[in-house]
Amino acid sequence: MSKTVAKAVHVLETLASAPKTVAELARELGVHGSTALRMLQPLADGGLITRGPDGRYRLGFRLVELGQQVLDEMDLRAVARPHLTSLADATRLTVHLAQLVDDQIVYVDKIEGAASIRTWSRIGRAVPLHTAAASKVILAALPADHRDRLLSAHAFTRYTERTITGEAEFRAHLVEVARLGYATDQAEFERLVHCIGVGIPDVTGQLLAAVSLTTVRADTDLPELGCLLGQVRDTATAIAVALGHQAS
Template identity: 40%
Template sequence: MSQSVGKALQILGRLGDGPATLDELAGALGVHKTTVLRLLRTLADEHFVFRDSGHRYHLGARIHELSSRGLDQREVRSIAAPHLAAFNREHRHTTHLSELIGPEIVYIDKLESHDNVRMASRIGLRAPVHSTAAGKVLVADLPAAELAGVLASVSFAPATANTITDADAFHAELGRVRAQGWGHDREENERSVNCIAAPVRDASGRAVAAVSVSVPNIVLTDERLLELLPSLLAVTERVSRECGWRPIIDSSRGRPA
């Protein structure tokens, strides 16, 4: 393999763990900054990376485009597909399957609602973790050190008047998500749209994806949306079991811990 290609792939692999500065990338690769900068410029020209206003590099749109083309090969998407289809047929609302990439989620599957209201989301689209139910679910499951790295890259920009824009408030929200086992977006990412989400776990117990259902207020109130929680949690448990997850039963409560 060409040495330059190898170094470029190392850069992409490092950015897969989260954004990084030029100095951090040079240190991780053990090469001079000028070499890394040359590779970064080439990768940026092809949209494999981009640099934010804080001079930190992120994975770019080309990575997500290639990722979306390989979605049918993703095991969790294939496993989840029939379960999401059944859920969508029963409840008739927009249903997403998402994964975490750095400080954002990426929609890896979407089933449209059965009414005349369509949401702007699409497969391959990214959304912030701090304003989405799926994002809350996925980052709440991260180990403390990994969570700190992800949140260091979150701008907490307001998408609506309800968006959580304070890091401490978001940490408190994540505590609620961990305690209840699901996430809630109360018109935080889109005005007049509420969402609930729950995690899909693999054999290790790690949350590898999130299933969410999103509904505009004109179709269903937030209170009525919460009535779908039992069905949503049943779906994510079934998908998780097919992904190899086996819950630890809390004998004092007779349900998964």
């Protein structure tokens, strides 16, 4: 751990015991007051600590948000795992679980199918926003301002001849995804990889996660992907219900 990070952790641990003024914190940390203030400022700027009307610093709500996010992600993966396993066993294909984490969509679980080869995806790796079925269904359901923020910072890199590389075209594609309620990746990132993905609503109805099924083949077989859609939808529904979502 770097000295800077270690100092930040020390500050947070010290404030966790009780709110403190700069002078009190400096005495506890054994540093000069100006040094303590320099240590506090980046944490305050990031919302990790806050200064109250009494002049004392205390832990900020950003820590609560981050902690809750960790719990939510752990809960999603734990709840989803048996359903993902059942889907992988039934289809013998690779199954992915993706989730929106801050401003990235990340693979949070993956079960390799018995009948498929290994693919590029890895747990913890960011999902290619404009190619993956899982990312498309999440993007299509996001509020417009959040979706705009993600897409405005995204590079629409061409990976195969099927990749959508224009932002306007991709936005139109997302409108169709929203209408259909599912998305496909037809060899848009890897030439032999085809996927179908369905969103997973949480207890509030927000769609911030998705399950996708991957098949590896030389040619896209849309009828076959369509046959798999029902199983993917059933899996997404089962996970949503387990998370507390109630269908309208």
